[in-house]
Amino acid sequence: MAVPAMLNKNNSAVKRIMQEARELANDPSTEYSAAPLEDDIFEWHCTLRGPSGTDFEGGLYHFRIRLPAEYPFRPPSIMLLTPNGRFELNTKICISFTNYHEELWQPAWGVRTAIIALQGFFPLKGQAAMGIGALEAPSSERRRLAALSKDWVCPRCNHSNLQSLPDPPPSNDSGSTLASASPPTTTTTEEKTSAEADASGVPTPAVDVTVTPVVRSPEADHPTPPGNANRITEAVANDGATTSSPPPPPGAAPRGGHQVGSSLYQQSRTHVSTVRPPMLLDTAIGVLLVLVFALLCRRVF
């Protein structure tokens, strides 16, 4: 993509954004598509597939990511554009990496990290799902909107979500590979359990829901005791809150940035050899962002 003439190509934000745009263009995903606008590289329009096994399965959701002039040292903001029943439209939504929680953002993260984390936020329930821009539409409404969302047309991009993110070609293992391997899908399995608990009037702590994939994915033979889950959560919280370790250089790839994510990836890799590693690690980072957010929301709200 050409840099618009009015932009200074030596500006660090511009260089970083162009680098991310190239990486996303060269390594496309069937789960999302994202690119900066032709006339404003600080504004990206993205289309995200609804997480499978949730009310949003089959849905395609268009949103804009606004990058600040200080990017990547200040976080992006995200606004949903497609009606979805989970997030308000045209409202900066409150998730840990957006400018509502600026202190949690790390320069090594990028647009791809933000998109994957957003996907992980879709199925959250209860306290973890709350925050600025959150909606609690009934399941039937979310499913109805998911069915309509493929034909939704972005007035700025002038094409539908299905055109932005076509359905992946059917194959024997596509979908099932993602469903069996990605932590967010594991989360949604647990969500059903928590939904049942909610229905019976027993509030389910958000942390239990979101921690599950971290506990479960590494070693099925050695189930981790519940106390260990809390330690993991605390470690993640500390990691996100203090940011005492020096951040990686701005040019570093976002996917290498997180210690916990890396170890999760290494442990998981031995069990799931069919998954592309970058996708799994990205997903792991997304889940960790969700964990940090869940803890933050418990403190703030």
Ligand SMILES: [Zn+2]
């Ligand atoms: Zn658009």
